[in-house]
Amino acid sequence: MESRCENCIIRQFNALRAASTEELKKVSDSKITKKVKRGEALFEEGEKLNGVFCVRNGVSKLSKLSANGKNQIVRLASKGEVMGQRSVIVEEPTNLSAIAVSDMEVCYIPKESIVNTLHKNPDFTFEALRLMSHDLKEADDVIVNMSQKTVKQRVAEAFLYLKSNFGVDNGGFLLVRLSREDIANVVGTATESAIRIISEFKKLGYIKTSGKKISIINEKKLQDLVQGF
Amino acid sequence: MESRCENCIIRQFNALRAASTEELKKVSDSKITKKVKRGEALFEEGEKLNGVFCVRNGVSKLSKLSANGKNQIVRLASKGEVMGQRSVIVEEPTNLSAIAVSDMEVCYIPKESIVNTLHKNPDFTFEALRLMSHDLKEADDVIVNMSQKTVKQRVAEAFLYLKSNFGVDNGGFLLVRLSREDIANVVGTATESAIRIISEFKKLGYIKTSGKKISIINEKKLQDLVQGF
DNA sequence: ATCAACATATGACATTTATCAGTTTTTGAT
DNA sequence: ATCAAAAACTGATAAATGTCATATGTTGAT
Numbered sequence: 001m002e003s004r005c006e007n008c009i010i011r012q013f014n015a016l017r018a019a020s021t022e023e024l025k026k027v028s029d030s031k032i033t034k035k036v037k038r039g040e041a042l043f044e045e046g047e048k049l050n051g052v053f054c055v056r057n058g059v060s061k062l063s064k065l066s067a068n069g070k071n072q073i074v075r076l077a078s079k080g081e082v083m084g085q086r087s088v089i090v091e092e093p094t095n096l097s098a099i100a101v102s103d104m105e106v107c108y109i110p111k112e113s114i115v116n117t118l119h120k121n122p123d124f125t126f127e128a129l130r131l132m133s134h135d136l137k138e139a140d141d142v143i144v145n146m147s148q149k150t151v152k153q154r155v156a157e158a159f160l161y162l163k164s165n166f167g168v169d170n171g172g173f174l175l176v177r178l179s180r181e182d183i184a185n186v187v188g189t190a191t192e193s194a195i196r197i198i199s200e201f202k203k204l205g206y207i208k209t210s211g212k213k214i215s216i217i218n219e220k221k222l223q224d225l226v227q228g229f
Numbered sequence: 230m231e232s233r234c235e236n237c238i239i240r241q242f243n244a245l246r247a248a249s250t251e252e253l254k255k256v257s258d259s260k261i262t263k264k265v266k267r268g269e270a271l272f273e274e275g276e277k278l279n280g281v282f283c284v285r286n287g288v289s290k291l292s293k294l295s296a297n298g299k300n301q302i303v304r305l306a307s308k309g310e311v312m313g314q315r316s317v318i319v320e321e322p323t324n325l326s327a328i329a330v331s332d333m334e335v336c337y338i339p340k341e342s343i344v345n346t347l348h349k350n351p352d353f354t355f356e357a358l359r360l361m362s363h364d365l366k367e368a369d370d371v372i373v374n375m376s377q378k379t380v381k382q383r384v385a386e387a388f389l390y391l392k393s394n395f396g397v398d399n400g401g402f403l404l405v406r407l408s409r410e411d412i413a414n415v416v417g418t419a420t421e422s423a424i425r426i427i428s429e430f431k432k433l434g435y436i437k438t439s440g441k442k443i444s445i446i447n448e449k450k451l452q453d454l455v456q457g458f
Numbered sequence: 459a460t461c462a463a464c465a466t467a468t469g470a471c472a473t474t475t476a477t478c479a480g481t482t483t484t485t486g487a488t
Numbered sequence: 489a490t491c492a493a494a495a496a497c498t499g500a501t502a503a504a505t506g507t508c509a510t511a512t513g514t515t516g517a518t
Contacts, residue, residue, distance in 0.1 A: 064373045066378075074372055089355075089359055090359055122347070126318075129347075129357055129358045130318055133314075136368060139369060139372060140303050143368060143372055148299050181465080189506085190506050192508095193505060409495070410496095419476050421475095441484085
């Protein structure tokens with residue numbers, strides 16, 4: 001049987017924490033829980049979304065394809081984060097694709113069961129605004145990093161980000177396992193360039209790898225690099 | 230005498246369009262209209278803001294300084310746009326500086342007269358959310374452009390953006406007059422690189438200049454360039 | 459267990475962009 | 489109108505990054 005939003009701890013991380021019991025009931029009754037396999041798309045750039053996706057488990061990349069065939073990963077979404085709300089709020093096709101980076105469990109919430117809340121419950125709307133403010137700040141930071149940091153610094157920063165946001169397993173390996181191509185697409189560089197830098201970090205002893213897994217050995221060195229030392 | 234928000238057409242461009250008569254009155258009573266000269270700061274990165282700024286006239290750049298002394302302009306704000314709301318909403322110091330790019334007239338609205346509305350009037354909050362959604366989408370686009378377009382393409386795009394967003398005068402010259410350094414900071418490149426590209430565009434007959442003023446002659450060519458032709 | 463498809467890796471080289479150094483032009487204060 | 493400071497400009501060169509080619513390793517479907 002399906003679990004209920006009312007009992008879902010994950011909603012503490014998103015605007016649903018501000019929803020009333022009745023509102024939550026409505027959401028819960030209409031939501032659909034889906035399993036999404038690594039590599040599958042939740043939605044694609046240009047689609048008009050009729051609902052939002054709340055991540056229960058796993059990680060999704062939000063990316064945008066450009067004319068030259070390159071892909072830029074704009075951000076990663078994990079537990080508790082909601083994807084697609086922008087499209088629902090402004091009633092426009094989404095500007096980003098969402099593709100699972102690991103196996104995922106997401107709840108799809110049809111827009112009908114939230115737009116009303118969005119127009120009636122200011123606490124909920126305010127929470128959404130607060131969270132979007134946060135996303136906007138992060139986006140601003142990314143813009144600044146893209147223009148002012150070298151590829152090497154951005155790769156270092158990406159590893160630190162992956163560690164602090166998604167954590168590590170018992171062996172100290174990053175839980176999110178991105179392909180080299182994905183790392184390049186987060187950082188905004190060519191795959192080969194990313195690979196070269198990763199190799200260099202390995203040689204320098206900043207990180208180590210085991211198969212596809214990556215572990216940060218010398219966090220300090222990476223931080224210094226990001227700071228420009 | 231000061232003009233009243235109730236009669237201000239500019240508020241149609243921001244969330245205040247959704248404010249009630251009483252709410253508007255409160256805002257109007259507490260607001261302070263300021264004149265800001267070109268080059269002066271409305272606020273600086275790191276400041277805790279106790280209100281928001283609504284632009285009546287002129288253009289402001291929102292930028293961020295980085296460790297290496299470089300500046301990145303994240304966006305430009307003009308008539309009707311509100312600056313500083315992120316800081317007020319999340320109650321954090323602002324991550325950006327706002328500096329006038331032309332002489333400006335702005336209204337400073339103390340946060341006390343809007344936070345209440347933000348928590349009580351869902352229409353107002355929703356409008357703010359809608360506008361921030363728009364900003365977020367734009368920011369995403371900037372990220373993608375930064376990583377996937379060449380400096381030349383980004384300069385071309387910047388000119389097209391300045392034309393379509395801020396318009397031209399009778400002579401066809403861009404109304405917003407950015408210094409070469411500012412253009413470089415919008416585009417995320419070195420000032421010299423921006424200058425070189427501008428010179429090239431002049432030679433190619435895509436643009437012409439008269440003193441500091443810039444006019445787009447061949448919009449099509451610039452568009453093609455942005456598209457990668 | 460095998461094999462094709464894909465991901466990772468590395469070298470050589472081309473291209474883009476930044477940096478430094480210096481000149482000319484513009485601007486604003488007096 | 490004059491002059492100093494700032495901005496715009498140009499060339500030479502260095503550094504960073506992308507591209508292409510090719511080799512090796514890994515993985516998942518049969």
